[in-house]
Amino acid sequence: MQKIRSISPRYALFRAPTKNRGSGFKKTLQGRARMKGGYILPEIKKDTAAILTDKNIGKEFRKIKKMFAGIEDESKKELVFKIIEEVAFQKVAMKAARQEMIENGLQTETKNASQKFIKENPAVATYDRYARSYTSNMKQLIELLPPKEKKTVSRLAELRDDD
Incomplete structure (x- = not known):
């Protein structure tokens, strides 16, 4: 049985990479997500x-x-x-x-x-x-x-x- 890895809530809305990973992405949350192979989708909050x-x-x-x-x-x-x-x-x-x-x-x-x-x-x-x-x-x-x-x-x- 395969163990399911829990994902940090900050990386839960994750999408596959669409372009080449470059340097300088580590500084922000979005950049860290790109370094892991994707990017974070913006949260949709309606009032x-x-x-x-x-x-x-x-x-x-x-x-x-x-x-x-x-x-x-x-x-x-x-x-x-x-x-x-x-x-x-x-x-x-x-x-x-x-x-x-x-x-x-x-x-x-x-x-x-x-x-x-x-x-x-x-x-x-x-x-x-x-x-x-x-x-x-x-x-x-x-x-x-x-x-x-x-x-x-x-x-x-x-x-x-x-x-």
Whole structure:
């Protein structure tokens, strides 16, 4: 059985070399990575506040709204759009909570005077709460989907059925 070597977190995002290794690379973290045969990819960090914006909520709203273009009853349409607005917000909030869980992990260490204990990251509870309401709202929307338009019967099929 082959032993798996653990990689230092600083070198975890590692890519194969694309050009010749030269001198003078040892001074920086990137340079040391190049000396080992590759380079470090930049970490992608998204700010959770940047995710939860009106622009992103609007994008989600427009994506879902397209499916309900066939509703003709105005009162039903107004109800559906209110639910879509809630669903769009919930989805974006879930993305922000998910990003926070990725950045900070599922558990956090809390200090209380001289005691240290590990508790659940608050983003986990937020994600769970929004996920439950998101699924129930999506079920409501699925029930309110307009029926698909009946396919127009071709002229040849009409002649066959007239017999």
